[in-house]
Amino acid sequence: MRHNLMETKKLIELLGEKLSSFIVKADKMPNNDLLILIKKESLLSVMDTLKNDLELKFNVLMNHLGVDYTESFAVIYNLYSFKLKKKVTVKAYMEHENPEVDSIESVFKGVNWFERETYDLLGIRFRGHSNLKRLLLPSDWEGHPLRKDYIYPEEYNGLILKREENCK
Amino acid sequence: MTEFALEEMILNMGPHHPSTHGVLRFIVRTDGEMMLRATPDVGFLHRGIEKIAELMPYESFMPYTDRIDYLSSLNCNLGYALTVERLAGIEAPEKAEYLRVIGAELTRIGSHLIAVGALLLDLGAVTPFVHALRERETYNSLMEMLCGARLTHHYVRIGGVAFDAPDGFIEKALSFVNHLEYEFLDEFNKLISFNSILIKRLANVGIITPEKALEFTLVGPNLRGSGIKFDLRKDEPYSIYDRFDFEIPSGSGKFGVQGDAYDRYWVRIEEIKQSCRIVRQAINQMPEHGEIKTKISKPFKIPAGEIYVRTECPRGELGFYLISAGGKTPYRLKIRTGSFSAMTIIEELSEGVMVADLVAIIGSLDVVAPEIDR
Amino acid sequence: MYSLADIIYRRMTETFGASDFLEPLFTIVSYLLPCIAILGIVSLISGALTLLERKISADIQNRIGPNRVGPFGIFQFIVDGVKLLLKEDIIPDAADKKLFRLAPYIVFSSTVLAVIVIPFGGPFIVADLNIGLLFIVVVSSLVVVGFMMSGWASNNKWALLGGIRSAAQIISYEIPVALSLLTVALITGTFSMQEIVKQQGLYPWQWFILHNPFTFIAFFIYFVSSLAEINRLPFDFPEAESELVSGYNTEYSGMRFGFFFVAEFANIFVSAALAAAVFLGGGNIGIDPYNSPLGYKLLMALVFFAKALSLCLVTIWVRWTLPRLRIDHMMSLCWKYFIPISVFCLVLTAAWLVAFKGNGVFWRIAG
Numbered sequence A: 001m002r003h004n005l006m007e008t009k010k011l012i013e014l015l016g017e018k019l020s021s022f023i024v025k026a027d028k029m030p031n032n033d034l035l036i037l038i039k040k041e042s043l044l045s046v047m048d049t050l051k052n053d054l055e056l057k058f059n060v061l062m063n064h065l066g067v068d069y070t071e072s073f074a075v076i077y078n079l080y081s082f083k084l085k086k087k088v089t090v091k092a093y094m095e096h097e098n099p100e101v102d103s104i105e106s107v108f109k110g111v112n113w114f115e116r117e118t119y120d121l122l123g124i125r126f127r128g129h130s131n132l133k134r135l136l137l138p139s140d141w142e143g144h145p146l147r148k149d150y151i152y153p154e155e156y157n158g159l160i161l162k163r164e165e166n167c168k
Numbered sequence B: 001m002t003e004f005a006l007e008e009m010i011l012n013m014g015p016h017h018p019s020t021h022g023v024l025r026f027i028v029r030t031d032g033e034m035m036l037r038a039t040p041d042v043g044f045l046h047r048g049i050e051k052i053a054e055l056m057p058y059e060s061f062m063p064y065t066d067r068i069d070y071l072s073s074l075n076c077n078l079g080y081a082l083t084v085e086r087l088a089g090i091e092a093p094e095k096a097e098y099l100r101v102i103g104a105e106l107t108r109i110g111s112h113l114i115a116v117g118a119l120l121l122d123l124g125a126v127t128p129f130v131h132a133l134r135e136r137e138t139y140n141s142l143m144e145m146l147c148g149a150r151l152t153h154h155y156v157r158i159g160g161v162a163f164d165a166p167d168g169f170i171e172k173a174l175s176f177v178n179h180l181e182y183e184f185l186d187e188f189n190k191l192i193s194f195n196s197i198l199i200k201r202l203a204n205v206g207i208i209t210p211e212k213a214l215e216f217t218l219v220g221p222n223l224r225g226s227g228i229k230f231d232l233r234k235d236e237p238y239s240i241y242d243r244f245d246f247e248i249p250s251g252s253g254k255f256g257v258q259g260d261a262y263d264r265y266w267v268r269i270e271e272i273k274q275s276c277r278i279v280r281q282a283i284n285q286m287p288e289h290g291e292i293k294t295k296i297s298k299p300f301k302i303p304a305g306e307i308y309v310r311t312e313c314p315r316g317e318l319g320f321y322l323i324s325a326g327g328k329t330p331y332r333l334k335i336r337t338g339s340f341s342a343m344t345i346i347e348e349l350s351e352g353v354m355v356a357d358l359v360a361i362i363g364s365l366d367v368v369a370p371e372i373d374r
Numbered sequence C: 001m002y003s004l005a006d007i008i009y010r011r012m013t014e015t016f017g018a019s020d021f022l023e024p025l026f027t028i029v030s031y032l033l034p035c036i037a038i039l040g041i042v043s044l045i046s047g048a049l050t051l052l053e054r055k056i057s058a059d060i061q062n063r064i065g066p067n068r069v070g071p072f073g074i075f076q077f078i079v080d081g082v083k084l085l086l087k088e089d090i091i092p093d094a095a096d097k098k099l100f101r102l103a104p105y106i107v108f109s110s111t112v113l114a115v116i117v118i119p120f121g122g123p124f125i126v127a128d129l130n131i132g133l134l135f136i137v138v139v140s141s142l143v144v145v146g147f148m149m150s151g152w153a154s155n156n157k158w159a160l161l162g163g164i165r166s167a168a169q170i171i172s173y174e175i176p177v178a179l180s181l182l183t184v185a186l187i188t189g190t191f192s193m194q195e196i197v198k199q200q201g202l203y204p205w206q207w208f209i210l211h212n213p214f215t216f217i218a219f220f221i222y223f224v225s226s227l228a229e230i231n232r233l234p235f236d237f238p239e240a241e242s243e244l245v246s247g248y249n250t251e252y253s254g255m256r257f258g259f260f261f262v263a264e265f266a267n268i269f270v271s272a273a274l275a276a277a278v279f280l281g282g283g284n285i286g287i288d289p290y291n292s293p294l295g296y297k298l299l300m301a302l303v304f305f306a307k308a309l310s311l312c313l314v315t316i317w318v319r320w321t322l323p324r325l326r327i328d329h330m331m332s333l334c335w336k337y338f339i340p341i342s343v344f345c346l347v348l349t350a351a352w353l354v355a356f357k358g359n360g361v362f363w364r365i366a367g
Helices: A002-018 A040-052 A109-122 B049-053 B062-066 B070-088 B094-122 B126-147 B169-193 B196-202 B210-215 B221-225 B261-285 B338-349 B355-365 B369-373 C004-016 C023-060 C076-086 C097-115 C132-140 C142-153 C157-188 C193-198 C213-229 C254-279 C294-319 C327-355
Strands: A023-029 A033-038 A060-069 A072-081 A086-095 A100-102 A125-127 B009-013 B025-031 B034-041 B305-313 B316-324 B332-336
Touching: A002 A023, A002 A033, A002 A086, A023 B305, A033 A040, A033 B305, A040 A072, A040 A086, A040 A100, A060 A109, A060 B305, A060 B316, A060 B332, A072 A109, A072 B316, A086 A100, A086 B305, A109 A125, A109 B338, B009 C157, B025 B355, B034 B338, B034 B355, B049 B062, B049 B332, B062 B070, B070 B094, B070 B305, B070 B316, B094 B126, B094 B169, B094 B261, B094 B355, B126 B169, B126 C023, B169 B261, B196 B261, B196 B355, B210 B221, B210 B338, B221 B261, B221 B316, B261 B355, B316 B338, B338 B355, B338 B369, C004 C023, C023 C076, C023 C097, C023 C254, C023 C294, C076 C254, C097 C132, C097 C142, C097 C254, C132 C142, C132 C157, C132 C193, C132 C254, C142 C157, C142 C254, C157 C193, C157 C213, C157 C254, C157 C327, C193 C254, C213 C254, C213 C294, C213 C327, C254 C294
Parallel strands: A033 A086, A100 A125
Antiparallel strands: A023 A033, A060 A072, A072 A086, B009 B025, B025 B034, B305 B316, B316 B332
């Protein structure tokens, strides 16, 4: 465990060099992971540097998700580098009204469906996405279910969705 | 809408279709036999598991993880348990770890048997599928001995496992893996794996280069079939996998080009062998007596924080991103599955191939609907 | 050569006396009775083959097949037939109703027509046409019309694809079938089925398969091409279950589907019977088929059935062992390999006959 902690320190230094102006905060996550907080406007440049810089080479996007913190939204990206054998988590906050952020599809092609799912379930729009449509829910569904203030609809296209009172 | 040439035809494959693995739907634009584009339409099995996770206490959520991928439920249980344990700072006892590994590897064998069998069934060879199911019956009864359920196991608990191995389980498991590795796989390969018709159907079909695999975030046997030797059990060891000696099979263009459907099929067959090795070693090393589960606090609360843990499921890596706000239930749980990425590449691969090859590609990528839709 | 119809006609004239007035009646009855018998036999054989297929496939797959209806599930096919009869007859609204109804009958009649000239051993042949072999090849291609009709009339894109695929497949594979059968016609100098059977003998070295190396090759080409003709795995692309649901017969239900089904299994028997008669000396046990006691005639029929049945078993065995060929593999197999090989077999057989004055490899023993 100890030598991994050392490596995380080295990673923080390396990232500090390359992305100094963009990082707002860097935190150690459990599981020997590193979380860097950035401003949402610098998302594309950060991703580009992380992927293409020859010493960093975080060329694998493992995961992407969105989170609804009731007063703000956040998007989180998990990246992995074969070269450094380290993971890094990139997080960016945005305001709760009309959440919008750049799509990183131009950098990581495989994030296409991940961003569609985040749009579908949370309502975060991704500028520049090639096909931002609903993925898991039917295309005429209203609302974004994963939001904390989501109200379950009573009916959908004539189907009653509310549980009947005498079914226990 | 794009303009249609007069010869194009739009076909609808699914959602009820004998070939697709679960409830999947493809909208296929074809020009006779050649496909122009196959667009997947998913979401028929969306159950809102991530939203349910925000309502459930950590332990009560465990049965839902069975159903993320019902063909390999023990592995999904394990991934979730590891995530929660790492964030909470709990460690499972020694014997529980060994039981977890034995269960996980047996489940990997069971899942690969079905994956390989379903691919062969789609290609018209019905008999090997039934033979694979026959072997899986032994696996099902083993699981029934261990945890009482044949399909959705719910065996791993936060802090350990639910039950100890009953009498006779170890012997039966040992004879099962011996039979698989030394008798069944040889017969199976002679029957179908080296059959020239199968090689013609699978080789040079659905070629995924290593760069493309990384670009589309493929994981698991799909990534290894393209030649990249990356396995979470060796490269980011979790649980006690660093104590076992096994190899990572990867595609090498056995009968065609590296990264074609045959390589992915062959990687799965080889992984069954490696899993048999791990089970044997785990059985030898497992302590006779020991605790099954560490005690956890009641009510179970986790300190606030976020964590991302990924484990190796038969269909790729299963990643759980857990955000905890210090309460009894998760604040946000994101489940990242291997079939989700595999679906995205099908649309890319479908240009210019025949409809018959689409079935082979879907089968070799081993997508199941519950993993995609959650 | 005398056929069953001739025998019945003669018996009737002997019993009732020849008369100009009753002669057309005798003719009609003497042809009608064997035809009705053939319909019954075809259905029975087809049903028995479905049961055989299910039991053999179960054995290969380590399970037990149907075993509830009768001992070893013998009456399963009767029960299945009754079930199909009782099902609701669904015709899609937008389907072309006339063609939809007509298609199963065309497919079925093409199969049954082929049975007319099959020599069942001894004198049991409905009509010994002197163009018998050619007749079978021609009549088997009628199914193409039936398949295309069913695919088109179903108004279903998947069925249409299946119908087109099957038409392409059958038309292509007719050529190797015809060419391999022609090698035997070269040797015998006639197309008549009874004559072809008569020129073979009891022992394997007297059969045409061992006549010269080229007929040996022609037998295998014929067998594999006939699998393609009847849409069986590994050539069952048109009805590939996992890809097209059921191909050209997706929209059919009840007894209409039953017709397709019975026709497919009867076709298996017809191809096997043809191979047995033409290449394996079907029904010939070295004695005159017409002037021997009834017991020997029945023995000849039994020998023929044994040979045809063993080829049916091989067909079933192959189906449950191999995966399916893709359509472009199938087409290239036919046009790039089978047709050149069968043409060579034909030409080289002709050369052999000229060189060895019409004698086979074992002509000394054959006598």
